Amino acid sequence: MHTIERLSAAEFGSRLEELADLLVDAVEGGASVGFVTPFGREDAAAWWKGRAAAVADSAHLVWGCHAGGALLGTVSLLLADKPNSRHRAELVKLLVHRSARGRGLGRALLAEAERAAREAGIELLMLDTETGSTAEHVYLTGGWIRYGIVPAYAGAPDGTLLDCSFFYKRLAR
Template sequence: MELLTPEAVRAHATALGALLVDAVDGGASVGYLAPLDPAEAAAWWAGAAGARDVWAAFGPDGTVTGAVTLLRTDTANGRHRGEVARLLVHRAARGRALGRRLLAAAEARAAAIGLTLLVLDTQTDSPAERLYRGAGWIPAGTIPEYAADPAGTLRATTLYYKLLAA
């Protein structure tokens, strides 16, 4: 896996978009309803270039098998924190600890650039919760009916945080 430059994110936007489509098709609540148009998914990634740090994992054939983003807060009172978002692992690449490695890469980068607090949210009772809890993330609370899943059903979301060593 590698931290992509903004140019590389734009160059891989179509492949990253295909990963996002796979996540939505698989039921992940990541901001979109199914079916997600591949062009819309690619456009989101192209827009993320430069605004977020993006890591991508590639399979032996060069396909994107996973990705994660780190969004830094630019407010004066929040420069110590960041948000982990869009941790995605292609359904064909699951079960190989790729999600854990992507999350660890984002956490390591956050610590290296001086962030001391990370936050994220995920659908309550989703498989992702096991990953986050296993990686030391702490649930801060649950909000009912926070976001619609890809089928349009409102679901609860759990907010998590992790304090990083200063």
């Protein structure tokens, strides 16, 4: 059994090391999530710590999925800061530890982020992901619409340039 909860600023601070572990696991697993190797726990912790002010200001919303006290996954929403784009947000860092994959946690995290966005009045979600990845399949089967593929958009952890698919999802009011 797992639980998904939005992390308050205090909870975010107390879970930084676990969030760092999730990010390191993703990079070590070859996920194109913005980082290249070598990439260690200190790098991951520094990245998450750099988000603390945005989390405290509720500009970066973070959810954690845990079971038995262990953090198994996370997802975030970055809220738009421009007056003409407050109706949209970007879904980022949907991560599930490799040891916990195949249990539907990614889909559960995605559904929770969508639910919370809808509740907050967000009408449009955007994201990008590696073309042909497992994550892309999750979005395609979850009602997201791919509106384009950009060749050689982002690097894999080993530096190889990868095509990325860009998605949106309109949320019902």
